[in-house]
Amino acid sequence: MTDRVEVAVIGAGQAGLSTSWYLTQAGVEHVVLEAGRIAETWRSRRWDSFCLVTPNWSVQLPGATYDGPDPDGFMHRDELVLRMQKWAADFGAPVRGDCSVTSLAAADGHFELQMPNGKLRARRVVVATGGYQRPHLPPGCEGLPQDVAQVLAEDYGNPGNVAPGAVLIVGSGQTGCQLAEELHNAGRRVVLACGSAPWAPRRFGGHDLVWWLVESGFTERTVADLPSPSARLLSNPLASGHDGGHDLHYRTLHDAGVELVGRFTGAGDGKVHFSDVNDIVAGGDFLAGTLKKWFDALCDKRGLPRPWELPRRFEIAAPRELDLEREGISTVIWTTGYRPDYDWVRFPVFDDMGYPVQTEGRSAVEGLYFMGVHFQQRSRSATLYGVKDDAEVLARHIVEDRK
Numbered sequence: 001m002t003d004r005v006e007v008a009v010i011g012a013g014q015a016g017l018s019t020s021w022y023l024t025q026a027g028v029e030h031v032v033l034e035a036g037r038i039a040e041t042w043r044s045r046r047w048d049s050f051c052l053v054t055p056n057w058s059v060q061l062p063g064a065t066y067d068g069p070d071p072d073g074f075m076h077r078d079e080l081v082l083r084m085q086k087w088a089a090d091f092g093a094p095v096r097g098d099c100s101v102t103s104l105a106a107a108d109g110h111f112e113l114q115m116p117n118g119k120l121r122a123r124r125v126v127v128a129t130g131g132y133q134r135p136h137l138p139p140g141c142e143g144l145p146q147d148v149a150q151v152l153a154e155d156y157g158n159p160g161n162v163a164p165g166a167v168l169i170v171g172s173g174q175t176g177c178q179l180a181e182e183l184h185n186a187g188r189r190v191v192l193a194c195g196s197a198p199w200a201p202r203r204f205g206g207h208d209l210v211w212w213l214v215e216s217g218f219t220e221r222t223v224a225d226l227p228s229p230s231a232r233l234l235s236n237p238l239a240s241g242h243d244g245g246h247d248l249h250y251r252t253l254h255d256a257g258v259e260l261v262g263r264f265t266g267a268g269d270g271k272v273h274f275s276d277v278n279d280i281v282a283g284g285d286f287l288a289g290t291l292k293k294w295f296d297a298l299c300d301k302r303g304l305p306r307p308w309e310l311p312r313r314f315e316i317a318a319p320r321e322l323d324l325e326r327e328g329i330s331t332v333i334w335t336t337g338y339r340p341d342y343d344w345v346r347f348p349v350f351d352d353m354g355y356p357v358q359t360e361g362r363s364a365v366e367g368l369y370f371m372g373v374h375f376q377q378r379s380r381s382a383t384l385y386g387v388k389d390d391a392e393v394l395a396r397h398i399v400e401d402r403k
Contacts (some may be wrong), residue, residue: 005031007398008113008122010104012038012095014061014387015372016128017084020093021062022395029251029400032093033113033120035100039084041130042077046155049182050077051241053174054210059083061092062392074241096369105346111367124398127345127356130369131382134341137334138170140266140273144332148324153179153335165330166191168272168322170264173197173235176335177248180258181240191322191329192253193264193274196283197235199249200291205299205307209239216294219380229353232375233337235289237328238284239250250281251314261318264336272322279361281314361394367401369394 007023012034022032034040057071062081064087075083088095103114110121119158135152144150149163156162159182166189167251169176173195177350180192200209213219223229240248254260260311262275289310299306322329340354349356349363356363356370360377363370374380380386 003119004110004121005030006122006402007027007124008033008111008120009128009129009371010101010113011096011130011372012045012088012093013041013128013130013372013380014039014384015130015391016126017088017093017095017173018062018387018391019126019303019395020095021087021091022391023398024091024093026395026399028395028399030094031120032095033099033101033115034095034097037097038088038093038095039081041132042081042084045132046077046180047153047156047182048158049076049242050279050291052080052384053236053239053241054383054385055208055241055245058210058214058400059382060388061087062388063087070103072245074245092167098252101342101344124367124369124401125395126361126369126371126398127342130337130372130375133341135334136337136339138264138336139332140264143172143267144272145270145324148329149331151331151334155305158334159183159188162188162333163330166323167326167331167333168193168324168329169333169335170336171195171335172250173335173337174238174240176333178242179240179333179335180253181242181248181256184253184256184258184377189259189328191259191261191327193261193272194250194277194280195263195286196280196287197236197238197249198287198291199238199284200288201308202239202245202247204306206343209237210247212295212298213237213291214380214385218300219378219383219386220397221379222377224373229351229355232353232355234287235337237288249336250284251311252312254316259317259318261322262320270324272324277318278313278322279317284334285310285314303376315349335368360397361390362397369398 003228007030007031012032020032051074056066058068101113113120168191170193180190184190238249261279262277265273358370361369374382
């Protein structure tokens with residue numbers, strides 16, 4: 001590898017490759033450094049049966065917008081990886097695989113990138129390591145018995161990898177709900193520890209949920225539109241793309257036979273503790289009501305009937321405490337989200353939550369940029385639908401800054 005380059009892009013997922021596509025069009029010399037392979041996060045942090053929760057038409061990468069025969073379908077992980085590989089090959093993305101950047105620092109007016117196989121100096125650097133970096137575990141997780149297997153969602157794989165016995169899934173965003181459904185369908189007893197997540201029907205009013213999110217402007221929200229910066233951590237609306245797409249939330253899981261409990265609050269002496277599940281589900285309904293206001297406003301604007309009504313309050317009797325041995329629970333799967341992980345970036349450009357402080361990808365450090373950040377410009381920034389626009393703006397900034 002050359003020891004100097006004009007622009008180094010770190011990460012070969014949709015954020016890094018989208019940036020590379022626009023830099024290639026602009027004739028800017030650059031290299032894309034990837035710790036593993038192209039689309040490595042999609043390969044290694046998704047379970048075997050994973051498919052997109054967003055419809056195929058929402059895959060709108062620059063130069064690679066979905067044009068296949070099933071725009072309303074939901075692409076399997078392996079198909080998405082193949083598409084991204086072909087896309088990178090088609091435009092000649094200068095990707096260097098197995099190049100893990102362990103440190104990014106300043107050196108003699110350049111940026112110095114440390115890798116296991118040597119160093120690289122660049123005049124400009126784009127950090128595009130994605131929005132799913134460090135798995136988050138809630139307080140109290142250390143209180144679980146040592147003989148209970150603890151599995152991160154990214155290490156789950158499939159039901160055959162899970163030890164015999166009942167399973168407790170902690171975290172009920174899109175991942176937690178999908179794993180709960182898959183394990184239950186495989187004949188396993190599943191207990192799901194819930195959090196307050198928004199939900200909506202998969203299809204209503206003749207359109208998919210994602211169409212409503214886009215057309216209503218919900219995906220255009222910025223951090224300034226949120227009640228607080230911590231709201232960036234809120235789950236995406238619950239739904240599933242499996243089997244052609246269907247509703248998937250607390251009520252559907254309960255009706256199917258998944259056992260619901262409240263939010264995980266801690267563990268000790270072989271027992272796990274939870275909050276009241278009905279309050280948690282009510283919190284999710286409140287968030288669903290917030291979504292509904294966006295959709296109703298769109299209907300009113302376009303003269304459409306309001307096609308979706310919230311159900312009555314959910315009420316079930318659920319335990320606040322479980323004895324793991326007595327219940328036969330052998331495995332706990334953590335699906336409690338991710339947090340930023342930029343400890344290897346040696347520049348003070350991060351907020352209190354660890355997110356980069358940036359404007360349209362530019363940081364306060366000249367020549368240091370970020371891509372694929374959750375809410376980089378708006379809520380769709382880190383998605384297959386929205387990353388294209390952010391990459392175009394960022395590439396334009398890089399071209400301007402070089403001048």
